[in-house]
Amino acid sequence: MRIGELAQRSGLSASRLRFYESAGLIGPAERGANGYRAFPAETLTRLELITGAQRAGFTLDEIRGLLPGCDGPAGEVGHAPQIAAALRRKVGEIEALQHRLETSKIRLLAIVDSLENGPQGLDCAANTRRVLDGIKRTDIKEAAAKEAAE
Amino acid sequence: MRIGELAQRSGLSASRLRFYESAGLIGPAERGANGYRAFPAETLTRLELITGAQRAGFTLDEIRGLLPGCDGPAGEVGHAPQIAAALRRKVGEIEALQHRLETSKIRLLAIVDSLENGPQGLDCAANTRRVLDGIKRTDIKEAAAKEAAE
DNA sequence: CCTAAGCTTAAAGTGAACTTTAAGGTCAAG
DNA sequence: CTTGACCTTAAAGTTCACTTTAAGCTTAGG
Numbered sequence: 001m002r003i004g005e006l007a008q009r010s011g012l013s014a015s016r017l018r019f020y021e022s023a024g025l026i027g028p029a030e031r032g033a034n035g036y037r038a039f040p041a042e043t044l045t046r047l048e049l050i051t052g053a054q055r056a057g058f059t060l061d062e063i064r065g066l067l068p069g070c071d072g073p074a075g076e077v078g079h080a081p082q083i084a085a086a087l088r089r090k091v092g093e094i095e096a097l098q099h100r101l102e103t104s105k106i107r108l109l110a111i112v113d114s115l116e117n118g119p120q121g122l123d124c125a126a127n128t129r130r131v132l133d134g135i136k137r138t139d140i141k142e143a144a145a146k147e148a149a150e
Numbered sequence: 151m152r153i154g155e156l157a158q159r160s161g162l163s164a165s166r167l168r169f170y171e172s173a174g175l176i177g178p179a180e181r182g183a184n185g186y187r188a189f190p191a192e193t194l195t196r197l198e199l200i201t202g203a204q205r206a207g208f209t210l211d212e213i214r215g216l217l218p219g220c221d222g223p224a225g226e227v228g229h230a231p232q233i234a235a236a237l238r239r240k241v242g243e244i245e246a247l248q249h250r251l252e253t254s255k256i257r258l259l260a261i262v263d264s265l266e267n268g269p270q271g272l273d274c275a276a277n278t279r280r281v282l283d284g285i286k287r288t289d290i291k292e293a294a295a296k297e298a299a300e
Numbered sequence: 301c302c303t304a305a306g307c308t309t310a311a312a313g314t315g316a317a318c319t320t321t322a323a324g325g326t327c328a329a330g
Numbered sequence: 331c332t333t334g335a336c337c338t339t340a341a342a343g344t345t346c347a348c349t350t351t352a353a354g355c356t357t358a359g360g
Binding site: 301302303304305306307308309310311312313314315316317318319320321322323324325326327328329330 | 336337339343348355
C-alpha cells in the first residue's frame with residue numbers, strides 16, 4: 001500500500017504518516033524501486049492503536065514505548081512482562097482520568113442546574129458567587145461520596 | 151494576595167498566573183501603589199476551576215468562554231442560557247471521552263491479558279500478530295456490546 | 301510529448317500553553 | 331545602606347504534534 005492509499009484509508013494525512021514513520025511509531029516502510037514507500041496492511045491496525053492511545057491521553061513518546069514492536073532498544077523476546085506492567089500502570093492512569101472526568105461532569109452539571117434553575121434577575125457578580133458556591137457544594141458531596149466509597 | 155502567595159497556594163507558577171491574567175482567564179488584578187498585583191481570594195477558586203477544566207480536556211480558549219465572569223463581550227446578565235447550553239455540549243463531549251477511555255482501557259487490559267497468559271516462547275513478530283488479533287477481538291466484542299446497548 | 305497526480309526529501313512554520321531571560325523597581329532585615 | 335527576596339515588563343525560547351513549503355522525482359493518461 002502506498003502512502004496515499006494508507007492516508008485515505010486511515011483518515012490521517014500523508015505528512016502525518018511520514019512524521020510517524022520518522023518518529024519510529026510505525027516501522028520504516030519498505031521502498032519500491034522508485035523510492036515510494038510500500039506499507040504493509042497491518043500498519044492500518046497499528047495506526048488505529050496509535051490514534052486510540054492518543055485519544056486516551058497518551059503522548060507519542062509513551063505510545064512508542066508501549067506499542068508492540070521489535071524495533072525498540074528492549075525489543076527482544078523477554079520484553080513482554082515489562083510491557084504488561086507498563087500497560088497496567090497506564091490502565092491506572094486511565095482510571096484516574098476517568099474519575100477526574102466524572103468529577104468534571106458532575107461539576108458542570110451542577111453549574112448548569114444552578115444556571116437554569118437558580119434565582120432570576122441577579123446581577124452578574126451575584127450569579128458568579130452563586131455558581132462558585134454550587135461548585136464548592138459539589139466538592140463537599142464528592143468528598144463525602146469518596147469517603148463512603150472507601 | 152500577591153502573586154507569590156497565590157502561586158504557592160494554587161500550586162501554579164507565578165509566570166503561569168501572569169500568563170493567565172494576560173490571557174483574560176483571571177480578571178486583571180488590582181495593583182498596589184508599588185505596581186504589585188493584588189489578587190482577591192476568589193482567584194484561588196477560579197484557578198481550581200481552570201485547572202479542573204483543563205484536566206477535563208478543555209482548551210484555554212474554551213475555558214475563557216465558559217467560565218463565569220462579567221468581563222467578556224457577552225458578559226451581561228442574559229448570558230446564562232447560552233452558558234448552560236455550552237456546558238451541556240461540553241458534558242456530551244466529556245461523556246464521549248469517557249466512552250473512548252473505557253474502550254482504551256478494555257483494549258489495554260486485553261493486551262495485558264494476551265501478554266501475560268498467552269503462549270510462551272513465540273518470536274516477537276508472532277507475538278505482535280497475536281496481540282493485534284486480540285485487539286481486533288476486543289473491537290468485535292465492543293461492537294456487539296454497543297449493538298446490544300442500543 | 302506533455303501534463304497532472306502522486307511520490308520523495310529536508311527544513312521551516314504553526315498553535316497551544318507555558319517558561320525563561322533580561323533589565324529593572326521595591327522592600328524588609330542586618 | 332546594601333543584600334536578597336520579591337515584584338514588574340516585554341520579548342524570546344521551549345515542547346508537542348504536526349503541517350507547509352520548496353525543489354525535484356515517477357508514472358499514468360490524452
